[in-house]
Amino acid sequence: MNIYIGNLNYRVREDDLKQVMEEYGAVESVKIVKDRETGRSKGFAFVEMPDDSDAKKAIDELNEAEFEGRQMVVKEARPRM
Secondary structure, three states: OEEEEEOOOOOOOHHHHHHHHOOOOOOOEEEEEEOOOOOOEEEEEEEEOOOHHHHHHHHHHHOOOEEOOEEOEEEEOOOOO
């Protein structure tokens, strides 16, 4: 399952996010979206988890949870149109 994580602190690194998500199960990939020109985080990321039940548990428990001083938005990512 592909998971969208928004409202991230701009200082959060992919390794930090992976560590949090691995508490719920295996993580295939973590991608923090960055500005093309500055290379700075845009404050959101996508996490791929192979097990849907682990992913759903992570979404349920992490949505609106505080991480690095910000309340995260965690939900299933919608496919690109």
